[in-house]
Amino acid sequence: MQYNNITGTFALIIIGILVFIIPGILTVWNVCNCLSEKPKQEKLIANHTIFYGAILYFLLFNLSFEGAGDWYEQIASDRYHNTISSEYSSIYIVVILGFIGYFILLNKSADKLPPLLSAISISFLILMNLFQLTFAMHILKNVHSIECLLYVYHFNILLLSARVIHRHMKEQAEIFRERIAENNEHKKLSFIINKINSLSKYSIFVFIVFFFVIALLELIFVLLGQGLDAPIKAFTDTADWTFSQQTPPPPIDYDGHYLCTVAAGGHKKVVKPIRLGTRRNETIVVNRQLCIANAFEELIQEKTPRLHKKIRTFYDTHGYPLSRKITSPARADIIYIVMKPLEWAFLIFLYAFDKRPEQRIARQYSYKGADKI
DSSP states (O other): OHHHHHHHHHHHHHHHIIIIIHHHHHHHHHHHHHHOSSOSSHHHHHHHHHHHHHHHHHHHHHHHHOBOSOTTSOOBTTSBOOSSOGGGGGGGHHHHHHHHHHHHHHHSOGGGSOHHHHHHHHHHHHHHHHHHHHHHHHTGGGOOGGGGGHHHHHHHHHHHHHHHHHHHHHHHHHHHHHHHHHOGGGGGGHHHHHHHHHTGGGOHHHHHHHHHHHHHHHHHHHHTTOOTTHHHHHHHSOSSSTTOOOOOOOOBOOOOOHHHHHHHHSOHHHHOEEEEEEETTEEEEEEHHHHHHHHHHHHHHHHOHHHHHHHHHHIIIIIHHHHTTOOSHHHHHHHHHHTHHHHHHHHHHHHHHOSSHHHHHHTTTOOSSOOOO
């Protein structure tokens, strides 16, 4: 029992480190690098921020807002329609090209890049940031509490992009100054040169290429049959979000039970269903976590009915709404893992106060039949 308690505490500490501590350290490091003339471990920290942050972003976003269909599809009331219209999902190419541009600028100094490739990389990176800022505002309508962590990633991407563009522009200005210094005939134009240097971060060439890139993307959208307004419709041809302009059909009523949903909905290798059971005359899938939780509730009801009533009220208030968000195997798997420490606490309680804990656990949700998983 002591081992289980220690394991549960250790698991919570690990989750805290992975979800809060590491992203916090990376963010602070990125801010310091952005403000410093001599950033430390810039490439290493940038790579960890982008890839590690993307994994956390994907998990949190899908746990909170996993899309269930386009705006015209009828879905359960607890679910969300797609954030980006699937008809215009090709807009994600901007994100891919933007990150490619970022890594080119991060890993290559200005003197090793052809001018055109340099300008194209900056242009795609700017477009990617326009998209990610728009996306951040698009989901704002449904962001609450824990989902605010999504904006940590958006902030870091913006910060890293600003840093790499600023560094690249400074390198370009230095190259320009060196070439001028080598040519004595141009020294008479020092006043004009200084003005050009002061405006180097707003390079005309970059802006020309920037608009060329936009025109090229628009051409791609047209060739794909999506029209010139595809980037706009990707956000507006949706429902439930900030920029949505479509009215979805009425939702499908949905009913569920927290741990029952986990047991039935997760991948078998993760949630480990053990048998079928009966709940309110309906057949359900049962795993050990569900049985332990129900056995704990049963024991509490026997020992302290008043405490049980409070626990039951809390469960109905918070557990049931959460069950309405468990709409995919991945979400069920995540909830199962998150609930593990609580399962161990229930088990410790049962072994501490029940004479026959395993018998109590085994009789939960007895199945009126002979089928097995």
